[in-house]
Amino acid sequence: MLDLIRHDAILELRLARPPVNALDPSLTRRLREAVESAPGDGVRGLVLSGRAGLFSAGLDVPALLALDRPAMGGFWDDFIGLCGALARSPIPTVAAITGHSPAGGAVLSIFCDYRVMAAGPHRIGLNEVQVGLVVPEVIQYAVRRLVGAHRAERLMVAGAMIEADEALRIGLVDELAVIDEVVPRALAWLGNHLALPAGAMGETRRIARTDLAAKFARLAQQSATGFTDVWFGAEAQEVLGALVETLRSRKG
Numbered sequence: 001m002l003d004l005i006r007h008d009a010i011l012e013l014r015l016a017r018p019p020v021n022a023l024d025p026s027l028t029r030r031l032r033e034a035v036e037s038a039p040g041d042g043v044r045g046l047v048l049s050g051r052a053g054l055f056s057a058g059l060d061v062p063a064l065l066a067l068d069r070p071a072m073g074g075f076w077d078d079f080i081g082l083c084g085a086l087a088r089s090p091i092p093t094v095a096a097i098t099g100h101s102p103a104g105g106a107v108l109s110i111f112c113d114y115r116v117m118a119a120g121p122h123r124i125g126l127n128e129v130q131v132g133l134v135v136p137e138v139i140q141y142a143v144r145r146l147v148g149a150h151r152a153e154r155l156m157v158a159g160a161m162i163e164a165d166e167a168l169r170i171g172l173v174d175e176l177a178v179i180d181e182v183v184p185r186a187l188a189w190l191g192n193h194l195a196l197p198a199g200a201m202g203e204t205r206r207i208a209r210t211d212l213a214a215k216f217a218r219l220a221q222q223s224a225t226g227f228t229d230v231w232f233g234a235e236a237q238e239v240l241g242a243l244v245e246t247l248r249s250r251k252g
Helices: 025-037 061-065 069-087 104-110 137-147 149-158 164-170 179-194 198-208 210-231 234-251
Strands: 002-007 010-015 045-049 093-097 099-102 114-118 123-125 175-177
Touching (some): 002 025, 010 025, 061 234, 069 104, 069 210, 093 104, 093 179, 104 123, 104 137, 114 164, 114 179, 137 149, 175 179, 179 198, 198 210, 210 234
Parallel strands (some): 010 045, 045 093, 093 114, 099 123
Antiparallel strands (some): 002 010
16 A cells, blocks of 8 residues: 655655555555654655556545545545645655646645656646535645646646646646656655755755745645535535546446
8 A cells, every 4th residue: 555665764655555546544644644754763855656657546536435524524634634744844755756646646746845757648737626626725825836826726727637748847847757767866856955964954945845834734724624515515426426437337
Protein backbone atom coordinates (compact mmCIF):
# COMPACT_ATOMS: atom_id res chain seq x y z
CA MET A 1 0.00 0.00 0.00
CA LEU A 2 2.85 2.40 0.87
CA ASP A 3 6.52 1.61 0.36
CA LEU A 4 9.03 3.49 2.51
CA ILE A 5 12.39 3.69 0.74
CA ARG A 6 15.41 5.36 2.33
CA HIS A 7 17.91 7.25 0.21
CA ASP A 8 20.36 8.22 2.94
CA ALA A 9 18.71 11.22 4.66
CA ILE A 10 15.81 11.31 2.18
CA LEU A 11 12.70 9.16 2.55
CA GLU A 12 10.69 8.19 -0.52
CA LEU A 13 7.02 7.45 0.13
CA ARG A 14 5.97 5.37 -2.86
CA LEU A 15 2.25 4.81 -3.34
CA ALA A 16 1.75 1.08 -3.94
CA ARG A 17 -1.99 0.42 -3.91
CA PRO A 18 -2.96 -1.33 -7.17
CA PRO A 19 -4.35 -0.75 -9.62
CA VAL A 20 -4.35 3.07 -9.60
CA ASN A 21 -3.01 4.21 -6.20
CA ALA A 22 -6.44 5.54 -5.26
CA LEU A 23 -6.62 7.23 -1.87
CA ASP A 24 -8.82 5.26 0.51
CA PRO A 25 -8.98 5.80 4.29
CA SER A 26 -6.14 3.36 5.07
CA LEU A 27 -3.64 4.72 2.54
CA THR A 28 -4.47 8.31 3.44
CA ARG A 29 -3.95 7.64 7.14
CA ARG A 30 -0.63 5.85 6.50
CA LEU A 31 0.60 8.71 4.32
CA ARG A 32 -0.34 11.28 6.91
CA GLU A 33 1.42 9.36 9.68
CA ALA A 34 4.53 8.87 7.53
CA VAL A 35 4.78 12.56 6.63
CA GLU A 36 4.22 13.67 10.22
CA SER A 37 6.69 11.24 11.76
CA ALA A 38 9.51 11.60 9.21
CA PRO A 39 11.33 14.61 10.76
CA GLY A 40 11.44 12.90 14.16
CA ASP A 41 12.98 9.83 12.55
CA GLY A 42 15.96 11.77 11.25
CA VAL A 43 14.62 12.26 7.73
CA ARG A 44 15.78 15.53 6.13
CA GLY A 45 13.70 15.42 2.93
CA LEU A 46 10.62 13.63 1.55
CA VAL A 47 9.69 12.39 -1.92
CA LEU A 48 6.14 11.30 -2.79
CA SER A 49 6.06 8.97 -5.79
CA GLY A 50 3.88 6.44 -7.59
CA ARG A 51 4.24 3.78 -10.25
CA ALA A 52 5.46 4.47 -13.78
CA GLY A 53 2.66 6.06 -15.80
CA LEU A 54 0.45 6.88 -12.80
CA PHE A 55 1.05 8.92 -9.67
CA SER A 56 -2.40 8.59 -8.12
CA ALA A 57 -5.91 8.48 -9.54
CA GLY A 58 -7.14 10.57 -6.61
CA LEU A 59 -9.82 9.63 -4.11
CA ASP A 60 -11.09 6.05 -4.13
CA VAL A 61 -14.68 7.00 -4.98
CA PRO A 62 -16.21 3.47 -4.80
CA ALA A 63 -14.71 2.90 -1.34
CA LEU A 64 -15.67 6.34 -0.06
CA LEU A 65 -19.26 6.12 -1.31
CA ALA A 66 -19.70 3.16 1.05
CA LEU A 67 -18.89 5.34 4.10
CA ASP A 68 -21.50 6.98 6.31
CA ARG A 69 -21.18 10.66 7.27
CA PRO A 70 -19.05 10.17 10.42
CA ALA A 71 -16.65 7.83 8.60
CA MET A 72 -16.42 10.20 5.64
CA GLY A 73 -15.74 13.05 8.03
CA GLY A 74 -12.93 11.02 9.55
CA PHE A 75 -11.45 10.34 6.12
CA TRP A 76 -11.64 14.00 5.17
CA ASP A 77 -9.94 15.00 8.43
CA ASP A 78 -7.08 12.67 7.53
CA PHE A 79 -6.87 13.91 3.93
CA ILE A 80 -6.84 17.55 4.98
CA GLY A 81 -4.45 16.60 7.78
CA LEU A 82 -2.13 15.03 5.20
CA CYS A 83 -2.23 18.18 3.06
CA GLY A 84 -1.55 20.24 6.16
CA ALA A 85 1.37 18.05 7.15
CA LEU A 86 2.92 18.68 3.73
CA ALA A 87 2.18 22.41 3.89
CA ARG A 88 3.73 22.76 7.35
CA SER A 89 6.48 20.17 7.00
CA PRO A 90 9.72 21.38 8.59
CA ILE A 91 11.66 19.48 5.93
CA PRO A 92 11.53 19.96 2.12
CA THR A 93 9.15 17.79 0.13
CA VAL A 94 9.04 16.90 -3.56
CA ALA A 95 6.23 15.31 -5.56
CA ALA A 96 7.69 12.86 -8.08
CA ILE A 97 4.64 12.79 -10.37
CA THR A 98 5.36 9.59 -12.24
CA GLY A 99 2.35 9.82 -14.58
CA HIS A 100 -1.30 10.83 -14.58
CA SER A 101 -2.36 12.79 -11.50
CA PRO A 102 -6.01 13.84 -11.34
CA ALA A 103 -7.86 15.35 -8.38
CA GLY A 104 -6.45 14.08 -5.06
CA GLY A 105 -3.11 13.19 -6.60
CA ALA A 106 -2.73 16.73 -7.93
CA VAL A 107 -3.81 18.11 -4.56
CA LEU A 108 -1.00 16.34 -2.73
CA SER A 109 1.55 17.66 -5.20
CA ILE A 110 0.57 21.32 -4.82
CA PHE A 111 1.40 21.29 -1.11
CA CYS A 112 4.94 20.05 -1.77
CA ASP A 113 7.92 22.38 -2.25
CA TYR A 114 8.68 21.16 -5.77
CA ARG A 115 7.06 19.02 -8.46
CA VAL A 116 8.84 16.84 -11.05
CA MET A 117 6.41 15.34 -13.58
CA ALA A 118 6.80 12.64 -16.21
CA ALA A 119 7.07 14.17 -19.67
CA GLY A 120 4.70 13.10 -22.41
CA PRO A 121 0.92 12.75 -22.65
CA HIS A 122 0.35 12.42 -18.91
CA ARG A 123 -2.31 14.70 -17.45
CA ILE A 124 -2.69 16.54 -14.18
CA GLY A 125 -5.43 18.72 -12.77
CA LEU A 126 -8.15 19.30 -10.22
CA ASN A 127 -11.16 17.81 -11.98
CA GLU A 128 -13.43 17.81 -8.91
CA VAL A 129 -16.16 19.91 -10.58
CA GLN A 130 -16.53 17.27 -13.29
CA VAL A 131 -17.57 14.72 -10.65
CA GLY A 132 -19.88 17.03 -8.73
CA LEU A 133 -17.49 18.18 -6.01
CA VAL A 134 -16.34 21.62 -4.88
CA VAL A 135 -12.65 22.47 -4.58
CA PRO A 136 -12.24 23.66 -0.95
CA GLU A 137 -10.84 27.13 -0.34
CA VAL A 138 -7.65 25.88 1.31
CA ILE A 139 -6.82 23.89 -1.84
CA GLN A 140 -7.84 26.75 -4.12
CA TYR A 141 -5.44 29.01 -2.25
CA ALA A 142 -2.55 26.62 -2.83
CA VAL A 143 -3.31 26.46 -6.56
CA ARG A 144 -3.53 30.26 -6.82
CA ARG A 145 -0.18 30.44 -5.06
CA LEU A 146 1.38 28.41 -7.88
CA VAL A 147 -0.28 29.65 -11.06
CA GLY A 148 -1.99 32.95 -10.17
CA ALA A 149 -5.60 33.76 -9.39
CA HIS A 150 -7.10 34.02 -12.88
CA ARG A 151 -5.47 30.90 -14.29
CA ALA A 152 -6.33 28.93 -11.14
CA GLU A 153 -9.97 29.98 -11.49
CA ARG A 154 -10.13 28.88 -15.12
CA LEU A 155 -8.54 25.51 -14.38
CA MET A 156 -10.60 24.66 -11.29
CA VAL A 157 -14.01 25.91 -12.45
CA ALA A 158 -13.66 23.86 -15.64
CA GLY A 159 -12.20 20.86 -13.82
CA ALA A 160 -9.50 20.89 -16.49
CA MET A 161 -6.94 18.14 -16.93
CA ILE A 162 -3.85 19.43 -18.74
CA GLU A 163 -0.84 17.66 -20.22
CA ALA A 164 2.62 17.84 -18.70
CA ASP A 165 4.00 20.44 -21.13
CA GLU A 166 1.17 22.85 -20.33
CA ALA A 167 1.48 22.17 -16.60
CA LEU A 168 5.15 23.16 -16.80
CA ARG A 169 4.40 26.26 -18.87
CA ILE A 170 1.91 27.67 -16.36
CA GLY A 171 3.88 26.67 -13.25
CA LEU A 172 1.65 23.88 -11.95
CA VAL A 173 4.77 21.69 -12.04
CA ASP A 174 8.40 22.80 -11.87
CA GLU A 175 10.26 20.29 -14.03
CA LEU A 176 9.65 17.51 -16.56
CA ALA A 177 11.69 14.32 -16.92
CA VAL A 178 11.39 10.98 -18.68
CA ILE A 179 9.51 8.55 -16.48
CA ASP A 180 12.56 6.64 -15.27
CA GLU A 181 14.24 9.89 -14.25
CA VAL A 182 11.36 11.46 -12.31
CA VAL A 183 12.36 10.07 -8.91
CA PRO A 184 16.12 10.59 -9.49
CA ARG A 185 15.46 14.22 -10.45
CA ALA A 186 13.35 14.66 -7.31
CA LEU A 187 16.17 13.20 -5.22
CA ALA A 188 18.68 15.46 -6.96
CA TRP A 189 16.63 18.59 -6.23
CA LEU A 190 16.40 17.62 -2.58
CA GLY A 191 20.07 16.75 -2.46
CA ASN A 192 21.03 20.21 -3.72
CA HIS A 193 18.90 21.84 -1.03
CA LEU A 194 20.21 19.61 1.73
CA ALA A 195 23.77 20.54 0.74
CA LEU A 196 23.06 24.17 1.65
CA PRO A 197 23.77 25.49 5.18
CA ALA A 198 20.97 23.77 7.06
CA GLY A 199 19.96 26.56 9.42
CA ALA A 200 19.85 29.26 6.77
CA MET A 201 18.02 27.09 4.25
CA GLY A 202 15.48 25.82 6.77
CA GLU A 203 14.61 29.22 8.24
CA THR A 204 14.40 30.90 4.83
CA ARG A 205 12.13 28.11 3.63
CA ARG A 206 9.95 28.44 6.73
CA ILE A 207 9.51 32.17 6.17
CA ALA A 208 8.79 31.67 2.48
CA ARG A 209 6.03 29.17 3.26
CA THR A 210 4.51 31.03 6.23
CA ASP A 211 1.56 32.23 4.17
CA LEU A 212 0.71 28.70 3.07
CA ALA A 213 0.97 27.21 6.55
CA ALA A 214 -0.96 30.06 8.20
CA LYS A 215 -3.69 30.19 5.56
CA PHE A 216 -3.99 26.43 5.69
CA ALA A 217 -4.30 26.34 9.47
CA ARG A 218 -7.15 28.86 9.36
CA LEU A 219 -9.02 27.39 6.40
CA ALA A 220 -8.67 23.66 7.03
CA GLN A 221 -11.18 23.62 9.87
CA GLN A 222 -13.72 25.50 7.75
CA SER A 223 -13.44 23.06 4.87
CA ALA A 224 -14.18 19.78 6.68
CA THR A 225 -17.90 20.18 7.31
CA GLY A 226 -18.41 21.94 4.01
CA PHE A 227 -16.83 19.11 2.03
CA THR A 228 -18.90 16.38 3.66
CA ASP A 229 -22.07 18.41 3.09
CA VAL A 230 -21.22 18.62 -0.61
CA TRP A 231 -20.20 14.95 -0.74
CA PHE A 232 -23.57 13.81 0.63
CA GLY A 233 -25.54 16.32 -1.44
CA ALA A 234 -27.88 15.07 -4.16
CA GLU A 235 -25.80 16.36 -7.07
CA ALA A 236 -22.50 14.84 -5.95
CA GLN A 237 -24.09 11.52 -5.01
CA GLU A 238 -25.76 11.29 -8.43
CA VAL A 239 -22.63 12.18 -10.40
CA LEU A 240 -20.31 10.03 -8.29
CA GLY A 241 -22.73 7.11 -8.41
CA ALA A 242 -22.84 7.32 -12.20
CA LEU A 243 -19.04 7.41 -12.28
CA VAL A 244 -18.83 4.24 -10.21
CA GLU A 245 -21.32 2.48 -12.50
CA THR A 246 -19.25 3.51 -15.51
CA LEU A 247 -16.11 2.11 -13.91
CA ARG A 248 -17.87 -1.15 -13.09
CA SER A 249 -19.17 -1.55 -16.62
CA ARG A 250 -15.67 -1.03 -18.01
CA LYS A 251 -14.31 -3.74 -15.74
CA GLY A 252 -17.13 -6.03 -16.80
